[in-house]
Amino acid sequence: MSAPEQPSATVFKGPAELVLAAEIARRHYLRGQTKVEIADDLRVSRFRVARLLQVARQAGMVRIEIQQSGTIDLDRSIRLRERFGLEHAVVVDCPERDQQSLRSMLGRAAADLLAEVVTAGDLIGLAWARCVQSMVRQAQRMPQASVVQLTGVLPRPNERSGSIEDETAVDIVRDLARVCRGPAYLYFAPFLVPDAATAHALRRQPEIVRAFDKASSADVAVVGIGGWAPGLSTLYQAATPPERAEGARAGVCAEIAGVCLAADGEPLHTPLNERMISVTAAQFGAMSQRIAIPYGSDKHPAVLAALRSGLVTMLVTHSSLAEALLERDQPSGTP
Structure with a gap:
């Protein structure tokens, strides 16, 4: 597939549909699949397949800009989605060396994806992370929705100054709720408290x-x-x-919103859990869709663990990390 000029991202509803259109076009034009076969494989209607093929022909499916903030790596997006059975995967093609710019690009892509998958009346859960903070800052137009806090507040040093950052889990929930024009379900409690007794008492607080x-x-x-x-x-x-040492001995490889995971994706319970104010693995897994926004190639073992856990259904990441995930999760029988 080739085209004389870059397609406009505004042709599509958002990055997920853009990637879907690229996958449909690749299957149809490069693999020779019929529209019915594609519809069956991807569990979409054949009318949607036909429409996206038409749009893809008009726009040209090569690589597509999202509001000047970066480009979507269509090939790795499709390969990640297929390899790990994800609902959506969006890979931003941008360098890793400037982490601030990287987070900004990932935040923009994640904000676009969130706006695409959320419908009016939905409930959005947020756990604080720098990439989630970037997403909230760049969220502009969202369907009316409510927002709930998933973890308590954890003081963090600023990467540059070393001072404690002011913005917390409470702030990002309140900020996104303002954009969504809906209620915010939040609480003022630490992520980690001194002991299990304090955590038990706090978990009984009404909010x-x-x-x-x-x-x-x-x-x-x-x-x-x-x-x-x-x-x-x-x-x-x-x-x-x-x-930290106990977690390492227990085999902790990754954590998502306070949920600790082994390398094979199995949730682990450690003494640290006893003093956390956060959702449990069961509560997190009960949420309909879970978007993760990891960055940094050195995190690939943790991201693989998260993908193997089944707790991540949508992924927004960047090309170098995506390639590391694909290289290190070879199908069985691959040398």
Whole structure:
């Protein structure tokens, strides 16, 4: 497939439909599949297949800009979606060396994807992560929806100044609820408290009970993915040295919104869980769709664990991390 000029991203509803159109076009023109075969394989109507093929012919499917913030790597987006059985995968083609710019590009793509998959009346769950913070800052037009907080507040040092960052999980929930013109279900409690007794008492507070009850029925959750190593997780940084060591001995490879995962994706319960104010693995898994926005190639073991867990249904990431995931998760029998 080729075209004399770049297609306009405005031709499509959002990045997920853009990637879907590219996959349909590739299957039809490069693999020779019929429209009916494509519709059956991708579980969409043949009328939608026909429409997207027509749009793809008019626009030209090569690589598409999203509001000047970067380009979508269509090939890796499709390969990631197919390899890991994801609902949607959006890979942004941008360099990794400037993490601030990288987060901005990922935030824009994630904001576009969220606006595309959320419908009026939905409930959105948010766990604080720098990439989620970037997404909220760039969210502009959203269907009317409510927003719920998934984790407590965790003080974090600013990457440049070393001072404590002001924006918290409470702030991003409130900010997105303002954009969505809906209620915010939030609570003022730390992510980590001194001991299990304090955590148990806090979990009985009405606003926390209400938020966690709501969270289990969230239509879409948006989270980051942390690795169990220095510099790869704010939760790891906040844990005590004995807790870090205990997590490593238990096989913790990744964490999502406080849910610790082994390398094979199995959720793990560690002593650290006893003093967390956050959703459980069961509550997180009960949410209809879960978008993760990981970045940094050195996080690939953690992202693989998250993908293997089944807790991630949509992924927004960048080309170098996407390639690392594809290289290190070869199908069985591949040398």
